[in-house]
Structure formats: C-alpha cells, structure tokens
Amino acid sequence: xxxxxxxxxxxxxxxxxxxxxxxxxxxxxxxxxxxxxxxxxxxxxxxxxxxxxxxxxxxxxxxxxxxxxxxxxxxxxxxxxxxxxxxxxxxxxxxxxxxxxxxxxxxxxxxxxxxxxxxxxxxxxxxxxxxxxxxxxxxxxxxxxxxxxxxxxxxxxxxxxxxxxxxxxxxxxxxxxxxxxxxxxxxxxxxxxxxxxxxxxxxxxxxxxxxxxxxxxxxxxxxxxxxxxxxxxxxxxxxxxxxxxxxxxxxxxxxxxxxxxxxxxxxxxxxxxxxxxxxxxxxxxxxxxxxxxxxxxxxxxxxxxxxxxxxxxxxxxxx
Amino acid sequence: xxxxxxxxxxxxxxxxxxxxxxxxxxxxxxxxxxxxxxxxxxxxxxxxxxxxxxxxxxxxxxxxxxxxxxxxxxxxxxxxxxxxxxxxxxxxxxxxxxxxxxxxxxxxxxxxxxxxxxxxxxxxxxxxxxxxxxxxxxxxxxxxxxxxxxxxxxxxxxxxxxxxxxxxxxxxxxxxxxxxxxxxxxxxxxxxxxxxxxxxxxxxxxxxxxxxxxxxxxxxxxxxxxxxxxxxxxxxxxxxxxxxxxxxxxxxxxxxxxx
Numbered sequence: 323x324x325x326x327x328x329x330x331x332x333x334x335x336x337x338x339x340x341x342x343x344x345x346x347x348x349x350x351x352x353x354x355x356x357x358x359x360x361x362x363x364x365x366x367x368x369x370x371x372x373x374x375x376x377x378x379x380x381x382x383x384x385x386x387x388x389x390x391x392x393x394x395x396x397x398x399x400x401x402x403x404x405x406x407x408x409x410x411x412x413x414x415x416x417x418x419x420x421x422x423x424x425x426x427x428x429x430x431x432x433x434x435x436x437x438x439x440x441x442x443x444x445x446x447x448x449x450x451x452x453x454x455x456x457x458x459x460x461x462x463x464x465x466x467x468x469x470x471x472x473x474x475x476x477x478x479x480x481x482x483x484x485x486x487x488x489x490x491x492x493x494x495x496x497x498x499x500x501x502x503x504x505x506x507x508x509x510x511x512x513x514x515x516x517x518x519x520x521x522x523x524x525x526x527x528x529x530x531x532x533x534x535x536x537x538x539x540x541x542x543x544x545x546x547x548x549x550x551x552x553x554x555x556x557x558x559x560x561x562x563x564x565x566x567x568x569x570x571x572x573x574x575x576x577x578x579x580x581x582x583x584x585x586x587x588x589x590x591x592x593x594x595x596x597x598x599x600x601x602x603x604x605x606x607x608x609x610x611x612x613x614x615x616x617x618x619x620x621x622x623x624x625x626x627x628x629x630x631x632x633x634x635x636x637x638x639x640x641x
Numbered sequence: 642x643x644x645x646x647x648x649x650x651x652x653x654x655x656x657x658x659x660x661x662x663x664x665x666x667x668x669x670x671x672x673x674x675x676x677x678x679x680x681x682x683x684x685x686x687x688x689x690x691x692x693x694x695x696x697x698x699x700x701x702x703x704x705x706x707x708x709x710x711x712x713x714x715x716x717x718x719x720x721x722x723x724x725x726x727x728x729x730x731x732x733x734x735x736x737x738x739x740x741x742x743x744x745x746x747x748x749x750x751x752x753x754x755x756x757x758x759x760x761x762x763x764x765x766x767x768x769x770x771x772x773x774x775x776x777x778x779x780x781x782x783x784x785x786x787x788x789x790x791x792x793x794x795x796x797x798x799x800x801x802x803x804x805x806x807x808x809x810x811x812x813x814x815x816x817x818x819x820x821x822x823x824x825x826x827x828x829x830x831x832x833x834x835x836x837x838x839x840x841x842x843x844x845x846x847x848x849x850x851x852x853x854x855x856x857x858x859x860x861x862x863x864x865x866x867x868x869x870x871x872x873x874x875x876x877x878x879x880x881x882x883x884x885x886x887x888x889x890x891x892x893x894x895x896x897x898x899x900x
Binding site: 380381382383403405406408410414418420421425429430432434435477 | 643644647648650651654655658659726727728730731732733734735736737899900
C-alpha cells in the first residue's frame with residue numbers, strides 16, 4: 323500500500339500517553355494513522371486502553387503526553403472544532419429514560435445549534451434508516467437493548483459527523499441486532515463517506531466490517547493491518563492444543579520444525595501455525611508423545627482474527 | 642448560553658414527566674409549613690409579640706431557604722447520577738462550553754426552587770402568615786431566593802463532581818446542610834444566640850437570604866429584619882458573592898474531575 327497522505331487522515335496520533343495518578347498507565351505511546359473513509363477497529367481485552375484512547379480522541383480526556391488530530395484538528399488546541407466534526411457512541415448506553423426517542427435526538431441536535439427544520443428532517447431520515455419510526459414517540463424506557471443501541475447510533479449521526487467513534491456498539495446485543503448494526507456501519511462508510519473508529523468484543527464482526535484492525539493491550543498497539551494481512555501471517559492452518567506434562571520440551575521441539583511458523587502459550591493453550599494442518603497433525607502428536615506432553619484436546623482450523631488476538635495478547639478474546 | 646438553555650429545558654421536561662418527583666416537590670414544602678410552622682407557632686406563639694401567627698410569619702423565609710437547599714441537594718444527586726451513568730459524556734463531546742453544562746443543571750434547580758417557594762408563600766398565607774402584598778417585594782424576594790439556590794446548587798454540584806460515591810455525597814452534603822439551616826437566623830433571632838454562634842450565622846448565606854426575605858415579603862418586615870442589624874443591600878451583596886463563589890467552586894471541581 324502506498325504511504326497514506328496526511329491530508330486524508332481522519333485520525334492521527336503520535337505518542338499518546340495517559341496516566342491516571344502515579345500507578346495507572348492506561349495508554350502507553352499509541353500512534354494512529356486512520357485513513358479517511360475507512361473503518362478501523364481497535365481490538366483488545368478489557369482494560370487494554372481502548373476506551374481511554376477514544377476518550378482522548380473525542381476530547382473527553384487530555385493526554386498526559388503526545389498529540390492527536392481528528393478530522394485535521396488538534397484535540398487539545400482545537401477541541402471545539404473536533405467536537406463539531408465527530409459523532410460518538412459510548413460504551414455504556416447513555417439515554418434519558420424519561421425522554422422519547424425523538425426527543426433524545428432533538429435535544430442532542432440542539433446542543434449543536436441545528437435549526438428546527440433541519441433537525442426534523444434529519445430525525446425523520448435517521449429514524450427510517452434504523453427502522454425506529456414506530457417507536458419514535460415512545461419513552462426510551464420502553465425500548466429493547468437493540469433499539470436503544472440503534473437510537474444511540476443515529477444520535478451520533480444527527481450532526482453529520484466526518485468521523486464516527488463507536489465504543490463497543492454491539493455489546494450485549496443478540497446476533498440479529500449485531501448484524502443489523504454492522505450493516506448500518508458499512509452503509510455509513512460507503513454511502514456517506516464517513517470514517518469510523520470502533521472497538522468491539524466480537525472478532526467476526528471486526529473481521530467482516532473493518533478495513534484495518536489494530537490489536538491493543540496494556541496501552542500499546544501490538545500490531546495493525548488489514549484483517550487478511552493479520553490472519554495470513556498466522557500460517558495456512560492453526561493447530562490448537564491443550565494438554566499437560568512437559569510443555570517446555572514439547573514447545574522447544576516444535577519450534578525447531580521448519581514447517582511451524584508460530585507458537586503461542588497463554589492460559590495453557592498452545593497454538594501452532596503450520597503450512598498444512600492435516601499433514602502436520604500426526605507429526606506434532608508424535609513429538610508430544612516423545613517429549614512427555616499429554617494432549618487433552620487438539621483441533622485444526624483455518625486461522626482467524628481470534629487466533630491473531632490470542633497470539634499477541636496471550637488471552638482468549640472473551641477474558 | 643443557548644446550550645445551557647437546552648439542557649435546562651431537557652431537565653425540566655424530564656422532571657415534569659416524573660410524577661413522583663413532581664408530587665414530592667410540591668407536597669414537601671406544604672408539609673413543612675403546616676406541620677412545623679403551625680406546630681411551633683402554637684407552642685411559641687402565645688408568648689410572642691404578634692401572637693400565634695407571628696412565628697409562622699417569622700419562620701416562613703427559613704422554610705423557603707431550607708426547601709431551596711433541599712432542592713439543590715437533589716439537583717446535585719441528579720448530577721452525580723448523570724456523571725456515574727455517563728450521560729455527562731454526551732455533553733462533554735458536544736461543542737458547548739463546560740460551564741453551560743453546569744449552568745443548565747443549576748438553572749433547572751433554581752426553577753424548581755422558585756416553584757416551591759411560591760407554593761410555600763401561598764400555603765403560608767393560607768395558614769395565616771402576615772405577608773406583604775407589594776409585588777416589588779415579592780419580585781426582589783424571588784430574585785434573592787434564586788441567587789441563594791444558585792449558590793447552593795454550585796456547592797452541591799461541586800460535591801457531586803468530587804466523588805463517585807452516592808453515599809459519600811449525601812453524607813458530605815448533609816454535614817454542610819445542617820449548620821447552614823441551624824447556624825442562621827432562620828428559626829431563631831440572632832440576638833438570642835451566644836457570640837460564637839452569632840459569628841457563624843453572620844458568615845452563613847442563609848442568614849442573608851432569610852433577612853432579605855423578611856424585609857421584602859413580610860408586612861412591616863423591616864421592623865422584624867432590622868433587629869439583626871443587617872441592611873437589605875448587604876443581603877443582596879452577600880448572596881451575589883455566594884452565587885459567584887458557588888458556581889466557581891462547581892466549575893473548578895468539575896474541570897478537575899475531567900483530568
């Protein structure tokens with residue numbers, strides 16, 4: 323890929339650091355360069371620094387060190403310009419139960435000084451987009467989780483933002499609602515030219531939606547690239563083993579094989595990226611037998627983003 | 642300022658829709674006047690210069706101040722709830738001044754306080770308080786009550802910004818609220834207090850709102866108010882300082898909570 327031109331960056335950050343007090347280092351030197359009109363997913367276990375990064379980019383928190391630009395504006399010096407250019411859906415559902423869906427959208431747009439007619443037109447358009455017209459005049463307290471999330475999504479769209487931040491937009495939703503929100507997000511990029519930075523707990527979602535993925539842990543970005551780039555470097559197949567016994571000797575022997583590109587140990591799970599799963603399976607089991615490692619469970623699969631995640635964070639994604 | 646108005650409007654719509662909040666808000670001051678005022682009045686009244694109605698007239702400004710501070714405490718609790726829920730983040734990500742977020746909240750507290758004050762005055766008249774009919778006096782009184790409520794709202798919002806614990810907030814604010822009521826001339830006149838208490842009462846904004854209300858609301862109120870030796874202009878000055886101090890405190894604590 324050609325070097326991204328800086329003019330076309332929706333989000334740019336250099337050396338972002340955020341400390342809370344003396345002990346907590348939530349973000350530890352994050353660099354970002356997110357191309358406009360792309361979907362970028364930040365993946366990481368809980369407490370990895372995803373939300374803190376989003377809070378800095380959306381001007382809610384000031385970085386301890388480093389700088390960031392969103393839509394070309396500096397988050398510190400031009401915070402108000404940044405705020406005018408972004409839409410945000412936070413991790414928690416934050417809606418006033420006492421208001422109707424329509425009112426929630428209307429009050430939001432009034433904070434951005436949108437005129438009355440403009441607001442009404444936009445509200446009608448967006449309610450139709452997420453199929454909430456019928457519930458529009460009902461109190462939010464009567465909405466299901468999926469409806470609330472859809473309402474929050476379009477609340478962030480009321481002001482036609484250039485950059486949209488979605489912190490766990492599908493957390494806790496049923497698969498159907500998740501798929502629906504995923505479709506809307508792709509539509510926003512393709513039809514409205516928006517840039518989207520999202521965090522998610524769902525690997526399949528990240529793989530399907532995003533143009534680029536970054537894995538973040540302990541406040542650092544460990545690797546980034548397109549989902550297929552990340553998956554390909556795992557090897558053609560991944561053999562996943564759980565077992566007990568002389569693990570170190572087994573791991574050392576496997577690493578000596580030319581066929582085996584990756585090996586990860588985390589939570590007692592071994593992951594071996596190989597050139598051909600069915601061909602290497604027998605070989606690996608026999609090494610285990612020779613080295614005194616007892617295999618409890620073994621499986622062969624095409625690698626997924628979840629395997630990449632496990633490799634870099636040493637944790638299963640749901641931890 | 643338009644953002645503050647929008648947030649004020651939203652808070653009011655939310656409150657008006659909440660029937661429990663509305664009925665509590667309206668009934669509580671009535672109970673104060675009727676139960677406390679009438680009860681204390683019949684106990685103390687006969688021994689007082691103006692007879693039984695005198696004590697109700699005397700303490701009505703105190704009930705207004707108490708209700709206003711109660712409203713501010715409730716407003717602070719709402720603010721804490723919005724902070725903990727994350728609702729405040731929606732405002733923080735919007736292109737509006739930080740101060741307008743606080744002002745929207747504080748103004749809705751003031752509006753509710755004013756509604757309660759009018760209820761108290763009407764109930765006061767019904768149970769025999771000797772109130773003035775001068776509209777200018779009422780206007781000045783409501784202005785002073787607004788200032789007092791705004792100042793107290795600032796203190797409550799500041800405390801609600803400095804903790805993430807509902808229990809801690811209520812413990813702290815009650816600690817503040819108690820002397821604010823009892824260490825003032827709201828329930829008993831200044832000259833009957835020991836000196837240390839009088840000094841405390843003189844640095845308490847409640848004393849100034851209560852004195853100001855006596856001047857402006859009560860028939861021949863100047864006579865009643867002057868015994869404490871505080872002129873009316875000083876009441877307005879003291880409350881103006883309280884407003885500035887309260888809102889400044891709220892603003893600086895809120896800013897710090899965003900670090």
